[in-house]
Amino acid sequence: MENEIILHSDTISIGYASKKEKIIIANDITIQLQKSKLIALVGVNGIGKSTLLKTITGIQKPIEGNVYLNNKNIADYTAKDLAQQMSLVLTEHLPPSNLTVFELVALGRQPYTNWLGTLTTEDLEKVNDAIRLTKIEHLAQKKHFEISDGQLQKVLIARALAQDTPLIILDEPTTHLDLLHKFTLLQLLQRLAKETQKCILFSTHDIDLAIQLCDEMIVMTPEKTVQASPCELIKNGTFNTIFDDKSIGFDQQKGKFIFENR
Amino acid sequence: MTTKRHYFLFISFAILLAFFFSMDLISGQVSIPLKxxxxxxxxxxxxxxxxxxIILNFRLPKAITAILVGMGLSISGLLMQTLFRNPLAGPYVLGLSSGSSLGVAFVILGAGFLPSFLNQAVLSDYGIVLASCLGSFLVVLAIMIVAQRLRNTMSILIVGLMxxxxxxxxxxxxxxxxxxxxxxKFTFWSMGNLGNLSWNSIGILGTVVSVGLLLSLFSIKSLDALLLGENYAKSVGLNFKKARFIIIIATSILAGSITAFAGPIxxxxxxxxxxxxxxxxxxxxxxxFFSTLLLGAILMLICDIISQMPYLSMTLPINAITSIMGAPVVIWLLISKKNIQ
Known part of the structure; x- marks a missing residue:
């Protein structure tokens, strides 16, 4: 199993360091991302999910400890080498442009193309694979601003697939989607993790859905950060500690959150 | 389908460029047959x-200047529009030309305060180009700093206006x-003028514009990545700071050198x-890149042909012509494009 680990960390503390002081947002975190797994990162707003994602993706450094990608410190990667190991799907809007869906997906090949960005037959193959896997063939020639939010999310996932990296990280891919689209999107991620043997990590607020569809979850609570399978997390009652409020609790039998209206 | 259309357009543009280049050479107060x-x-x-x-010392240099100016300014606009994610960006609107003007004004109007031997050096072509490039570079730097704080399209334009x-x-x-x-001297310069350039000056302008265009050519891949926004661009392996630096240098030497020789256009x-x-x-x-290059040259040649209409006894300032043609385009863009946020 050892060689199946793509990314791991020793015990890290995350937060922001300026010249004057260090603000630690969460500490005592250990994570391990393995091949073929769909992993959800959950926790309340402001608990440090984004900071953790930024730390894992090398955008910022951990305050203490190190993150290793393929057993090499992530801080030692160049931008281009890193781009061949992990791809991102972010929450930010795309700037206005005339990009078609196909061109957008093809931009995922940038880490491999020459100085002019010319696509080789291999590049085109990977782009078409990504489009087929995400089932967006019918959108390929449309402009990226002509499609719905749910479709755009799939296109961005296709772009990440085209980047052909062992690890894909998505920041809240299910926000702005209705329940059905949330479910189908996560199903797509689950299928991709199995079919392409990639590790897919995403942050989300849809804990119920994540419990049903994910192989593992990283739960951030005020006390600690735990990584385990949904079943184990249910058994040891971790979900009850996510929300620091009496009116919401986790029902272990039903496997979902219940609200108490008082 | 689309590529066929693109080839067709490229070929037509190449023909149009040749056509307007010869048109520009034969038109003027003295008509000279094409043969x-x-x-x-x-x-x-x-x-x-x-x-x-007339041809070798007046019209040919002017036509070549028009091509260099059209190519350089248009590419500089293309770079800025992508870098600042702003469809309304351009060297004139964002104040690069003003920055250059200021640089040139310091040189032309302020040279009197300098001792005479420095005066000569500063007022040479090189001195003016340098001051002008420096002026536009400082303005792009300032805009870049503002653009990082304000994500809003319109505020960047207002800063340019300021x-x-x-x-x-x-x-x-x-x-x-x-x-x-x-x-x-300064007033004539500020009205814009494609003529009056010696072959020597054209040599300098041509060299500097070529450097700018070459830098832009090497930025094509980064510009494509920037269409996804800064963070995505970084995630596909773009060295953002380096790419941005090259783009900014290219923009400011293109806009700066052209403004120095031809005035703000x-x-x-x-x-x-x-x-x-x-x-x-x-x-x-x-x-x-290539379509903007061709179109810029064509449009500038057309403007130059218009500015010396055969029925007029004098040439109109080129800046007036480009404004009459360009200002409505901007208004039309603002009104009709849904893709502007």
Whole structure:
């Protein structure tokens, strides 16, 4: 199993360091991302999910400890080498442009193309694979601003697939989607993790859905950060500690959150 | 389908460029037949020696300047529009030309304050180009800093506007203290002029513009990545700071050197990339780079032909022509494009 680990960390503390002081947002975190797994990162707003994602993706450094990608410190990667190991799907809007869906997906090949960005037959193959896997063939020639939010999310996932990296990280891919689209999107991620043997990590607020569809979850609570399978997390009652409020609790039998209206 | 259309457009543009280039050479107060123009161009004597003189020392340099100016300003606009994620960006609108003007004003109007031996050095072509490039570079730097804080398209434009009036005010103060002769020189410069360039000056302009265009050519891949926004661009392996630095250097030397030699020329930099995007219906910078290059040259030649209409006894300032053609494009863009946030 050892060689199946793509990314791991020793015990890290995350937060922001300026010249004057260090603000630690969460500490005592250990994570391990393995091949073929769909992993959800959950926790309340402001608990440090984004900071953790930024730390894992090398955008910022951990305050203490190190993150290793393929057993090499992530801080030692160049931008281009890193781009061949992990791809991102972010929450930010795309700037206005005339990009078609196909061109957008093809931009995922940038880490491999020459100085002019010319696509080789291999590049085109990977782009078409990504489009087929995400089932967006019918959108390929449309402009990226002509499609719905749910479709755009799939296109961005296709772009990440085209980047052909062992690890894909998505920041809240299910926000702005209705329940059905949330479910189908996560199903797509689950299928991709199995079919392409990639590790897919995403942050989300849809804990119920994540419990049903994910192989593992990283739960951030005020006390600690735990990584385990949904079943184990249910058994040891971790979900009850996510929300620091009496009116919401986790029902272990039903496997979902219940609200108490008082 | 789309590539066929692109080839067709490229070929038509190449033909149009050749057409307007010859049109520009034959038109003017003295009409010279096309056949004679060709004779002169390939090195033969024409039937009249005055024609030789007019073509080789006046019209040919002017047409070449028009092409260099059109290409350089348009590419500089294309770079800025992608870098600042702003469809309304351009060297004139964002105040690069004002920055250059300020640099040139300091040199032309302020040279009197310097000792005479420095005066000569500063007032040379090189001195003016350097001051002008420096002026536009400082303005792009300032805009970049503002653009990082304000994500809003319109606020960046307002900042450009402010640079314009700021530069204008300083120029006013400078002109208050300068002689009539200096003032006249600066006023003529500021109206924009494609003629009056010696072959020597064209050599300098051509070299500097080529460097700028070459830097832009090497930025094509980064520009494509930037279509996804800064963070995505970084995630596909773009060295953002380096790419941004190269783009900014390219923009400021293109806008700066052209403004130094031809004066501030409005709207070409803003309008041409949009016409290219509209005709080619793409954001692919490999296509946009070459189409903008061709279109910029064509449009500038057309403006030059218009500025010396055969029925007019004098040439109109080129800046007036580009503004009359360009300003409506901007208004139309604001009203009709849904894709502007």
């Amino acid at each position: 004679e123009v060709f004779k002169i161009l390939i090195g033969h004597e024409s039937s009249k020696s005055t024609w030789d003189y 640079f314009g009036s700021f530069a204008g005010a300083i120029v006013n103060v400078l002109s208050y203290f300068s002689t009539a002769e200096q003032l006249q 409005a709207f070409i930099g803003l309008a041409v990339p949009h016409i290219a995007k509209l005709l080619f219906q793409t954001s692919n910078h490999k296509i946009l």
